Amino acid sequence: MSGKKLTCFKCGQVNRVPFDKLMAEPKCGTCGTGLMTGGVPEVDLATLEKAARTDDVPIVVDFWAPWCGPCRQMAPQFQAAASDLKPQARLVKLNTEDHPNAGAKFRIRGIPTMAAFSNGKERARQSGAMPSSAIVSWVKASV
Template identity: 70%
Template sequence: MGGKKLTCFECGQINRVPYDKLGSDPQCGTCGVGLMSGKAVDVNLATFEKAARTDDIPLVVDFWAPWCGPCRQVAPQYQSAAKDFRESVRLVKLNTEAYPNAGRKYGIRGIPTMAVFTNGKERARHSGVLPKAAIVKWIKASV
């Protein structure tokens, strides 16, 4: 059976989405949430790790914290960039204040830090604030 494996960011269920349905707003078979929403979604550490490990679509994570001024500055740029990747890449946000183990486990030394994961491995990383155009360019070069 063909298709791409995608983890639902809401319930954590792994879904297999046919290739021709990726651009048609596929929904989770368990909870009905959109899987390719074109939005940067806040996720918990367990869901992020499951998606990074199992998904067939590249995953970009923004490690951030609510008290971080630069993180708040980049947030709308990152959210806007997610729309450009609606069919090919999924973007998530991971709050390092809520999940301090994530910062240690992934060697995050400063926030905001974005990282690209494909096939269970980190492929690229960027720390600091970028405007939307630079985020889009960096993601395209990294996936």
């Protein structure tokens, strides 16, 4: 069966979605969560690692923390970019306050920092708050 592998950001199950169904709001076969919603779900380190390693659709993660003013300022811009980039990429957020090991593992020196993953590897990294148009341009150039 052909299609794209997508990790469910809620339960961690890997799903295979036919190419023609990517824009049709595919759902996880295990828990029913939307896989390609254009939203920005929160993920933990284990789910991020699995998705970055497994998924056929690029993943862009925003490493952030609730106390970070620029992070909060960029959140609606990141959300708008997620909607614009569907189905080319899936955007997620990882709270470095809740998951400090993620910051160490990915050598995050400052937040907000975005990292783009494709074909199991980190392809690009960008620090600092950006408007949605710049996020979209950066993602398209990176993955």
